[in-house]
Amino acid sequence: CRTPMLLVASLLWGALASPDTSQSCPVPRWVEHGQVEHLARYRCDPYYQLRSRGDGLYRCSQQHVWVNEAAGEVLPICEPVCGKPKNPARQVQRIIGGMMAAKNSFPWQGRLLSRHNHTAGATLISDQWLLTTGRNLYLGHSENSTLEEIAPTLRLFxxxxTPAGxxxxxxLHPEFPGAVDLALLKxxxxxxxxxAVMPICLAQQDYAKVGRVGFVSGWGWTVLLEHPKQLKYVLLPVADSGSCQAYYQAHSLQPLQNNHTFxxxxxxxxxxxxxxxxxxAFAIHDPEDDTWYAAGILSFDRSCLAARYGxxxxxxxxxxxxxETMAAH
Structure with missing residues (x-):
């Protein structure tokens, strides 16, 4: 049979990927009135999980190819685990004046440096994609700049x-800038x-309920109007949208608010x-599956201590x- 290219963590009755017979079982012997199968089971490295139509167990068919009962000859994929930080932040702990983040508490947090070293946030949602605001991309650029011109000027950590490459x-979201301030970076x-580096899961339900608290980490200005040397975070509550809209209607600042925001x-x-x-990200910990989800992406970060709501x-x-965008590209 053909040797699978994906990591074969264990092979029953023989290590087909290794020529070192001293480290593997010999070819199994036949038994009278019985049969013997060559079986290969796929497993993923730590921090990755198996995605397949089948169970990862492949048999050597009569056509001498590896086949899974449900997936056929299609190999499984090892995709990153999301939302499982080793050292999660705790609500008992208390970017203006927030707490210094412990090591690996927010492994999805990215630091985006645009032209002229403007600092912004970015959120890792897979091993190759990040979310950020559309407006972040134009820091240091004119409105007429093309995305092809902007991309080479961005630096991500x-x-x-650690440089992300x-x-x-x-x-850009198709409704940027009028309704949705969001962009995907590949x-x-x-x-x-x-x-140290792990994507956050995307919310599959509405976690942004009034009164629910979430964690926001970032590299934004401190009370000294300078960027911190270490990642900081703060625990914040979801607010009533009506009160928020009324507040900004009477305020000089006018953030973008609609059905896409909270x-x-x-x-x-x-x-x-x-x-x-x-x-x-506005990161929510769901205790039911012990997983962290991005319920929102911070768009309006000019509140600081001058405004009541983000x-x-x-x-x-x-x-x-x-x-759809990730699948298409």
Whole structure:
């Protein structure tokens, strides 16, 4: 049979991928009135999970090819695990004045540097795609700049400030800038997923309920109006949209608000997000499956201490566009 190219973690009755017979079982012997099969079972590396129509177990067919009962000859895929940080943030802990993030608490947090070193946030949602705001991309560029001109000027960092490599493609939401301030970034190469770098899962349900709290991490300005040297985070509550809209109607600042957005208030200590945090996720921990989900992407980060609410793009309302765009490119 052909040897599968995907990692064969264990082979029953022989290691077909290894010529070192001293480290593998011998070819199984036949038994009278019986049969013997060559079986190959696929398993993924840590921080990756198997995606397949079958169970990952392949048999050597009479045609001498490896076949799975449900998937046929189609090989499984090892895709990154999402939303499972090794050292998750805790609600008992308390970017203006937030807490310093512990190591690997927010492995999906990206730091985006645009032309002239403007700092912004980005959120890793797979091993090759990130979400950020559309407006972040034009920092240091004119409105007439093309996405092809902007892409080479972007620098992305993940984990402990590890370069993520070149941006291959930028896809703006079709309703940008009038209704949805969002963009997808595709990296030229996939990034290895592990403790320090891991995508966050995309919300499949509406977690943005009034009063529910979520975590926002980022590299935005502190009270000293400078970017922090370490990643910071803050715990914030979802706010009533009517109160938020009424507040900004009487305010000089006018963030984009509609059915695609929701508002988030300040913490009990009047902490908030600030310039440079846009593009970061409103991360919700779901205790039912012990997984972290991006319920929103911060769009309006100019609240700081001057305004009461931050405004986020609701992930659930753009989920289909995200999936379709990633599949198409």
């Amino acid at each position: 993940l984990g402990r400030e 070149a941006v291959e493609r930028i896809v 990296l030229k190469h996939k990034v290895p997923v592990g403790e 508002c988030v208030g300040m913490s009990e200590l009047r902490e908030s997000t600030c310039l440079g945090d846009a593009g970061s 405004v986020y793009v609701r992930v659930l309302s753009v989920l289909d566009w995200i999936k």
